[in-house]
Amino acid sequence: MNTLLPEWIEGGPLWSRIAQELAAAIGKGEYAPGVQLPSEHQLAADFGVNRHTIRRALSHLCQKGLLRTTQGSGTFVENLAVDLVLGKRTRHRHILAQAGLRGNLLVIRSQAVLANPEQAEALQCPIGSAILHMHIMGEGAGQALHVSERYFPLPRFAQMESIVQSTGSITEGFKQHGVNDYTRQVSHISARLPSKAVALGLGQSATRPVLLVKSINVDVNQLPIEFACAWFAGDRVSLTVQHDEH
Template sequence: MTATIRRVDRSRPEPLWHQAEQALRGLIADGTWPDGTQLPNEGKLSEMLGVSRITIRHALRNVEESGLLRREHGRGTFVRTSTVTAGVRGLTSFTQEMADRGLVVGSRVLEMVELPASPEVANALEIAAGETVVKVRRLRAGNNQPMGIQNAFIPAERVPGLVDIGEPVPSLYELLKARYGIAPQMAREIYRVGAVSAEDAPLLEVEAGSPAFIVQRITSDGRGPFEYTVSTMRGDRYEIRSRLQL
């Protein structure tokens, strides 16, 4: 693999590792290194960028921690722009999470209907079972690769006319804020390991039973819970990382 890479400029005030990191990110962002590309080894990158191996390791670690690279023991380092890494973060939508990682978000509404709240949904939204909720079911993608299926439930009385909007819903949070003045203030999430259902498998382009993260999220504003979402995220394209310290 041959690529033109911007060498570091030692006359600039930015640290060498930062310049190296930005050069690597640039090759990923502009498509020079597409998803699945194997990077040159550390020695070659050091030569290409004009920095030491220690500097390269620092830059590679930062890009890897942001979810854009994966290291495979005995094989090397690969680009993985279609993977979302979840970790300590602020209260953001999937759309913003994808944008923060330099991915092009995709969203397709599969279903938007009003229906009675099940006991599970009612308990999460702190409403009575049977009350009307709006269900928004969407296929979420990054860089044209299917990532997951999200089923969001919202009390219908808070979003009158939502099912009749007749427009795409790439970011539900942006729509709720613009049309109904609903803005998230806090959320609780639960992650568990599960499997892709037979219904979701064709949409996610995997076999039924494939590993997945099942993510439950309850989002609230000043009036209380306004959204309960259950997401099935592909296990090979979504991961969770935490940084622990004493």
């Protein structure tokens, strides 16, 4: 963990940078679930800042669900808490790296299907058009963080399954189909109880809520190239949406 940070860091306030470093340390297991963090006084000394700056960083992480503060006892890490950032260019490996984790996408199964009204609207194709439907698990640090259903237009992305199977990366799949850059057009987040299949994939009880993220990715010409429904383990993941990414 960095110490003696300057009083101002390009790209954001100091408390935000400290919060990011603490979140990364939690993600890497430097602070295990349930462990008490050092006191505000000790953290202030470690980072070379005042206690007010530390207090604001800790408050932010408590709001994100990564930490909890117990009056008179201190600040503790929530159980298996990871903060994942959804930005304009959301990439699975990149958002894990930001959280201090490593992971891959694993293809569970894949098949060509006919687009229903929701899928057709998202991908801007006629209802009944052939699209590729992939069931995927996203893992980090050896644990399931999300399971998802991904839809891609056919025949444009006919080889996507085999590429993701071999590389663990949808971004690489797009590259090998001639899409070198793409952006997130929309992310819609809601909380709900999982189906039995989703709960099984995440390794959790069906009575524990999950976060459902429905998203659309587009190419440089603003043509939809992917519609995804991803279920995140609600007690392992918090999600931050950044709109100011360049």
